[in-house]
Amino acid sequence: MDFIADFDLTHENTLGLKSAARLAAHITNVDELEATVDEAAARAMPLTILGGGSNVVLSESVEGIVGLMRIGGRQRTGQSATDNIITAGAGENWHEFVAWTVANGMPGLENLAGIPGTVGAAPVQNIGAYGVQLSDFFLSLTAYDTQNRKTLTFDREACGFGYRKSRFKADPGRYIILSVTLALPRQWQVTNAYAGLEKFQADARPDEVMAQVLALRQSKLPDWRVLGNAGSFFHNPVVNLAHAQTIPNAPRYPQADGSVKLSAGWLIEQCGLKGERLGPVGTFEKHALVLVNHGGATRADVSRFSALVRERVKTRFSVDLVQEPIEI
Ligand SMILES: Cc1cc2nc3c(=O)[nH]c(=O)nc-3n(C[C@H](O)[C@H](O)[C@H](O)COP(=O)(O)OP(=O)(O)OC[C@H]3O[C@@H](n4cnc5c(N)ncnc54)[C@H](O)[C@@H]3O)c2cc1C
CATH class of the missing domain: 3.30.465.10 (Uridine Diphospho-n-acetylenolpyruvylglucosamine Reductase; domain 3)
Structure with a gap:
């Protein structure tokens, strides 16, 4: 089984973040998966599985082995x-x-x-x-x-x-x-x-x-092959009714337990952040919930911009936004 050193992951994540794995292997069956788990244990390295890379924020250097999941059928x-x-x-x-x-x-x-x-x-x-x-x-x-x-x-x-x-x-x-x-x-x-x-x-x-x-x-989301993104970047926050009532005009989605789901995209837009950017990372001009890579971004650039978004929404609405894509 081939383990490839310094494997470039820039084209293996839809945000298009610059990233490389210490080692990587393509996994097409259970035997290859077991061999990869063994290799990680023998080298005392973590093993991370990557599918299409559409819900991750990859660091520039992913330590350990990345298993690229390719089991078909x-x-x-x-x-x-x-x-x-x-x-x-x-x-x-x-x-x-x-x-x-x-x-x-x-x-x-x-x-x-x-x-x-x-x-x-x-x-x-x-x-x-x-x-x-x-x-x-x-x-x-x-x-x-x-x-x-x-x-x-x-x-x-x-x-x-x-x-x-x-x-x-x-x-x-x-x-x-x-x-x-x-x-x-x-x-x-x-x-x-x-x-x-x-x-x-x-x-x-x-x-x-x-x-x-x-x-x-297609009408709402950018094509990640053209403008790197990971879809919705934050979960829609759920708050109690009293909190929701402090935010006039906010679209509200009542939940079975009496709480209220708010639109994270709407909150971000109200903070004037739709289409804004900081360096190579910003929100999509048509949809504030989608963070985009205008080119050459790293995880640090994403973190900087997402921290700004979270801070503005917290200050204005007292709502903590939770990131959806997983940090690897
Ligand atoms: C343009 C765009 C639109 C999107 N729209 C939606 C949407 O409408 N609804 C929605 O829910 N999501 C959406 N997403 C998010 C994303 O597409 C989904 O979460 C998708 O399921 C991630 O699949 P992936 O193979 O790319 O996972 P990856 O990003 O490769 O991995 C995501 C996580 O799952 C783990 N993982 C991957 N494969 C396995 C496995 N076989 N076993 C165990 N762990 C594994 C990884 O380690 C990582 O932690 C969107 C993303 C983009 C870019």
Whole structure:
């Protein structure tokens, strides 16, 4: 198995941050994963798994070994009275996987089309978009436990899913996801509550919904191949009702427990930071929640600008913004 020294990661992260790994290896099967875990242990180095690099802020020098997750394969593995059961390898491209399910008459994931990255990273932050999240369809996953050196199966409950979180995000490095199994309902129903999708009714076609989701995403988000970014950079903050009432005009999304979710993008925009920049890093001119790399940025540049955003929002609204992408 090849371990490549000083591996350039600049094109392995969608923010396009300058970065290199001490060592890197492509992982295409479980044997290669075990060999990589062994190598990391023998060298007393940390092991970090990278999928599409679309939810990370990479440091200039990533110590240890970076395992580039490339385990492929996708298939319908079963059918119940209500669902098609689909399994995909962790290294599969998420959007291509979604498009494949829709093209093969197994809709359900169309609202999650166009999210960059891999199938294996999708449970890590329980990806979500347009009123749908991965956990809505999740059945189980297999993951390699790097502590006990064995492959385990996790059902939905064991994954501890929440809003953009899971046990895998809470315990980074311990479990390496190998495959994900989803249950897609055989009786499809459109999820159309989100702005821009209301026109789709019971007679809608899943491929039309998917095309609309992709068009909406394209109109709001910069193409990371052109302008480096990691999608939404901060979580939408959840505050209590009294706090929300101190912020007049803020869009409010009431939660089941009485708290209120606010729009992080709106708060940032109100601070006059939409389209602003500090050195090579700024907010996208059309969407203040997206931090962009105008060229040549490093993690330090991202940290400097995100600290400025957090400080302005804290001072004006007493809200602590929490960063979504993971620092590596
Ligand atoms: C333009 C853009 C739009 C986006 N839109 C959305 C959106 O609508 N909704 C949303 O939820 N997210 C969105 N994201 C964020 C991102 O695409 C998702 O979080 C995606 O699931 C990350 O996948 P990845 O393969 O790139 O993960 P990476 O960035 O490579 O890794 C993310 C984390 O997961 C870990 N990881 C990766 N693979 C594995 C594995 N196999 N086993 C264990 N740990 C692993 C990594 O170590 C890291 O900690 C967007 C990002 C961009 C750039």
